Amino acid sequence: MMINLREKILTYGVSTLKDEELLAVIIGNGTKKNSVLDLGRKIVYNSDGLDLNLDQLMAFNGIGVAQACKVLAAIELGTRKVESDTLSDEVVSIDDVGKHLINRIGHAPQEKLVAVYLNNGYHVIDEKVIFVGTIDQATVHPRDILREALRISATQIIIAHNHPNGSMMFSKNDQAFSLRLRKCCHLIGINLLDHLIITKKSYSSLKSLNLI
Structure with a gap:
């Protein structure tokens, strides 16, 4: 799955990825029950515009401290980019x-x-x-x-x-x-x-x- 997403970025550009696909790239790995893309879909579906904190992210099965911090850092980086425009x-x-x-x-x-x-x-x-x-x-x-x-x-x-x-x-x-x-x-x-x-x-x- 990760290889396919990387190929999609290389071929078509990162802007073509859906929110759950972007999350999948950031998170990196899924669980035995859920692929990383399924995990990304669950986070998108159960959040209000990705307005999430550390505890909310870690409540998802398969999201540990490291993955949660990566997601929060990516969201904050995007927010700062928008605010700097x-x-x-x-x-x-x-x-x-x-x-x-x-x-x-x-x-x-x-x-x-x-x-x-x-x-x-x-x-x-x-x-x-x-x-x-x-x-x-x-x-x-x-x-x-x-x-x-x-x-x-x-x-x-x-x-x-x-x-x-x-x-x-x-x-x-x-x-x-x-x-x-x-x-x-x-x-x-x-x-x-x-x-x-x-x-x-x-x-x-x-x-x-x-x-x-």
């Missing part, structure tokens, strides 16, 4: 930003507030994680966002935060914070373009809902 320096739209942030923070286990800074031509200047934790007016102040905007001479800002629970709904705190930030932006000549809620698969826009 940056937006194009070309003109970007709200949709471009939303899709990018689904990959970057959509799977994060904690809420992350991200600010994307643009110039007048809608080119991205910088992207910064401002805060990690529950987002509300008591924990995040507009100055935390605007300080960076002033430093890099940004004239447009898009903010976004993820909902680990998958909800696409804006809370009253989300709207209140956005309105407060918009007023602060207006005072110094910066335009708050939108506030996005990011989940694992999609995003929603506060501006499209006429909430700011």
